[in-house]
Amino acid sequence: MILIDDVSKTYRRARGKGEVPALVRIAASIADGEFVAVVGPSGCGKSTLLYMIGGFVPMTAGRILVDGKPVTGPGPDRGPVFQEFALFPWRTALDNILFGLQEQRVPKALAKARALELIEMVHLKGYEHFYPKELSGGMKQRVAIARTLAYDPAILLMDEPFGALDAHTRTMLQDELLAIWERQRKTVLFVTHGVDEAVYLADRVLVMTAAPGRIKADIPIGLPRPRRRDDLLRDPRYQNHVIEIGHLMDRPVAV
Amino acid sequence: MRARSDRFGSALAPLVVVAVLLALWQAAALAIRSSYLPPMTEILPVLGRLLWSGDLYPDLASTLARLFVGLGIGLVLGIPLGLVSGRSPAFANFITPILAAFYPVPKAALMPIVMLWFGAGDFSKILIIVLTVSLPLVYHAQQGARAVDDKMIWSAQAVGCGSLRRLFRVVLPSALPEILIGTRVAIVIGVIVTITSEMIVRQTGLGNYLFTALDMGQFTLTYAVILVVAALGFLLDWAFEIVRRRLTVWAPDRLDADVAATS
Numbered sequence A: 001m002i003l004i005d006d007v008s009k010t011y012r013r014a015r016g017k018g019e020v021p022a023l024v025r026i027a028a029s030i031a032d033g034e035f036v037a038v039v040g041p042s043g044c045g046k047s048t049l050l051y052m053i054g055g056f057v058p059m060t061a062g063r064i065l066v067d068g069k070p071v072t073g074p075g076p077d078r079g080p081v082f083q084e085f086a087l088f089p090w091r092t093a094l095d096n097i098l099f100g101l102q103e104q105r106v107p108k109a110l111a112k113a114r115a116l117e118l119i120e121m122v123h124l125k126g127y128e129h130f131y132p133k134e135l136s137g138g139m140k141q142r143v144a145i146a147r148t149l150a151y152d153p154a155i156l157l158m159d160e161p162f163g164a165l166d167a168h169t170r171t172m173l174q175d176e177l178l179a180i181w182e183r184q185r186k187t188v189l190f191v192t193h194g195v196d197e198a199v200y201l202a203d204r205v206l207v208m209t210a211a212p213g214r215i216k217a218d219i220p221i222g223l224p225r226p227r228r229r230d231d232l233l234r235d236p237r238y239q240n241h242v243i244e245i246g247h248l249m250d251r252p253v254a255v
Numbered sequence B: 001m002r003a004r005s006d007r008f009g010s011a012l013a014p015l016v017v018v019a020v021l022l023a024l025w026q027a028a029a030l031a032i033r034s035s036y037l038p039p040m041t042e043i044l045p046v047l048g049r050l051l052w053s054g055d056l057y058p059d060l061a062s063t064l065a066r067l068f069v070g071l072g073i074g075l076v077l078g079i080p081l082g083l084v085s086g087r088s089p090a091f092a093n094f095i096t097p098i099l100a101a102f103y104p105v106p107k108a109a110l111m112p113i114v115m116l117w118f119g120a121g122d123f124s125k126i127l128i129i130v131l132t133v134s135l136p137l138v139y140h141a142q143q144g145a146r147a148v149d150d151k152m153i154w155s156a157q158a159v160g161c162g163s164l165r166r167l168f169r170v171v172l173p174s175a176l177p178e179i180l181i182g183t184r185v186a187i188v189i190g191v192i193v194t195i196t197s198e199m200i201v202r203q204t205g206l207g208n209y210l211f212t213a214l215d216m217g218q219f220t221l222t223y224a225v226i227l228v229v230a231a232l233g234f235l236l237d238w239a240f241e242i243v244r245r246r247l248t249v250w251a252p253d254r255l256d257a258d259v260a261a262t263s
Helices: A046-054 A093-103 A108-121 A137-150 A167-184 A195-201 A229-234 A236-248 B002-032 B040-053 B057-087 B089-102 B107-118 B122-146 B150-158 B163-200 B206-215 B219-247 B254-262
Strands: A002-012 A019-030 A035-039 A061-066 A078-082 A155-159 A187-192 A204-208 A215-220
Touching: A002 A046, A019 A046, A019 A215, A035 A046, A035 A195, A046 A061, A046 A078, A046 A155, A046 A187, A046 B150, A078 A137, A078 B150, A093 A108, A093 A137, A093 B150, A093 B163, A108 A137, A137 A167, A137 B150, A167 A195, A187 A195, A195 A236, A204 A236, A215 A236, B002 B040, B040 B219, B057 B089, B057 B122, B057 B163, B057 B206, B057 B219, B089 B122, B107 B122, B107 B163, B122 B163, B150 B163, B163 B206, B163 B219, B206 B219
Parallel strands: A035 A187, A035 A204, A078 A155, A155 A187
Antiparallel strands: A002 A019, A002 A061, A204 A215
């Protein structure tokens, strides 16, 4: 359970030219095993919120509790996945996935077996020994997701993970993520600016205002699971959610 | 196919350049006819005898020994210093002014002073080499450490990789391409300062051999030794480039990417 308790974030401007509010009095709670998407116009601070939950960026006011404990820094209970992949370029796909396991001193044979299992899970068999530069964007993000899943965090913090991918690859990875989530039921916080992506994946969508970011709406997505893309696209409830959230984001719905 | 002919061309190009330079030299020497500028047809046989007789090798060996010891110590000191200062702004603020003031000082010019303190032995020479080669290493390591992607650091932090461990597990490998560029610079200026220090403190080494030949008016021999120094610089750089490429096969390289895309 994640509790975001009246959190604000203010950035100091360069050369002491005052302060800029980035996030204002954010309050929300995310239940265990819930898939929550955060959408909002770019620059609204949605990624910053994610980084604060991860403990990577300090908050200016308020507190964030994860399972009742205040966040003071990063921890293996919260696994990040970034839009830019942030893979270790000097490590092969397999060695990237092994990193977390090595840090946690998992015995070698066990770690390797686990990493190979993950390679299969993200459909990268045959690419174990490829360096990130030899992989396509979609493959890199698969490695990054596997690297994070490897140490089995209870919470996945996904920062526009499919934002840098082409439409077709994005669709494939959305389906793969859903399939993994159906099995593992981790808590997922998924930041995106894609409304359709948010509705397709999430149990709940938090809509944020333009900067400074506040939570404008908290919309439960009551669509049945497991979700199949074809069914969903035809489902009027899906369409209505996409239209409604699109309006909330103060912009016309892209069709 | 194209790649192969390119590779052949790139191996041939330096040979062509050297041949042209030697030919120009020969022409100039024949035109000027001065003992200060002997023709290549005289220098090259002297060079051949020099290498054949083995007369130069003890000096070559002592130059190389000092150079490598100096480089080794410089690497061990410079890289950690650079990496830490690249990650810690407070530490960077502390050492940057010192480095900035020290960089332009010609370290070989400090040789007489260093000799007053530490004598004229190898210690003084190696100290000068270390001081010289450390600077580019510190700078490049610092630059490489600064450029490490925050999100890469966060990904390591998330699994409990602490700051000292991160320095070796994340910052060092991430900065490696930049560090190796610094090392390449360090090798070249290392050769310069090693030989210069040998010219100032005339005991052993290529620098001493060169100045002795000059003192005795053996200009042809002097030029032959200069050619040895040039070849030494070229070979060290060439060998290091092979090592550098091996160590950074993983690094994203625009040229490599282009080749992969067109093949």
